């Protein structure tokens with residue numbers, strides 16, 4: 001172990017120096033991947049020196065998501081106190097299904113879940129669990145809604161047309177999950193949005209009424225806190241009024257920006273959250289923990305048991321069910337995703353989480369100001385979003401982003417809204433400073449001069 005820990009430290013130091021010196025790894029063409037790196041698995045062991053140099057080669061060409069040039073996705077950066085917790089979780093290697101096997105780690109997970117329930121104003125009956133990502137949190141939400149609406153679905157399957165509603169710009173997992181739960185993708189209604197990408201509550205109401213008149217069964221509405229492209233926040237309050245009127249489960253998908261609940265300045269973006277039936281948030285997005293760290297909570301833990309409990313004598317041999325988390329989770333064996341968030345939260349406090357969230361909005365404002373003050377840019381996104389969407393001159397966004405990547409200049413992606421394609425820069429890496437944001441634009445400008453678009 002000692003030797004491997006030494007090797008680990010050496011490799012981490014190498015990674016950190018690479019991040020500094022080559023913040024964007026030169027991409028390897030997929031056609032050349034197996035020729036460039038020694039990825040082959042052989043009958044004979046690898047000698048230590050080769051093993052180490054192979055690992056360094058792999059580290060060198062792996063994309064650097066913690067570098068100051070990574071703006072590509074809805075995560076990025078590296079927060080040390082969370083890394084510490086995750087490394088410990090790997091060493092401890094518990095499985096979260098029973099108290100017997102996970103011990104105090106169960107208390108760590110439950111502390112986080114209860115604290116989040118408190119913050120969003122859920123009652124004492126509320127509880128939650130950790131899921132393997134935001135898509136799976138959404139999956140758990142829609143399953144609970146299905147089983148609440150139609151308790152026989154668990155055993156008998158589905159015979160009626162049960163209908164889901166979500167905005168036209170919501171995450172694709174909603175459609176996938178409709179197929180997973182046996183309801184079918186065609187039963188997903190894409191509700192129109194306003195020009196800021198927020199779902200129109202009036203259109204939702206009209207569509208629900210139409211479906212009821214046709215004899216269908218509306219049972220689930222998904223609202224989004226931070227849509228994947230524009231970072232828009234649906235109006236939870238007005239959507240919840242529609243859901244209450246028709247007695248329909250309301251889930252708030254906060255995978256991207258649900259962490260605004262920690263910020264006094266920005267929590268108004270999810271006003272009405274206490275009226276939702278379930279809420280999910282990815283700590284690996286705004287809170288910067290390592291992937292993955294996704295939380296789903298619901299108003300009444302009965303729903304978790306109803307959809308996810310299964311008796312298994314070979315597993316549940318001790319303690320009260322409240323501490324045997326396997327009864328409320330999607331998986332059987334389950335990785336400890338709670339510890340990294342707990343070590344972060346414990347060390348910086350709730351106020352520290354608030355600063356993390358606020359800093360991302362500050363960085364986005366700096367970026368929007370820059371864009372607004374430079375006539376060569378066009379801005380497509382709005383205040384109170386950490387997705388900054390823009391175009392530079394008349395350069396097509398996909399061409400610009402791909403060329404920046406291939407030339408190892410910047411990692412940034414593109415998206416579109418209402419047929420308009422644009423660069424989407426995400427200011428989710430809390431470690432960035434104003435100069436990194438300005439450097440981002442300077443890199444684009446210098447690159448555009450030297451490149452033929």
Ligand SMILES: *Cc1c(COP(=O)(O)O)cnc(C)c1O
Pocket residue numbers: 074132133134135136170171173224226227228253254255256282292294
């Ligand atoms: C990222 C995201 C998801 C999916 O989360 P994963 O952890 O990637 O599965 C779901 N919904 C929204 C709005 C997201 O931004």
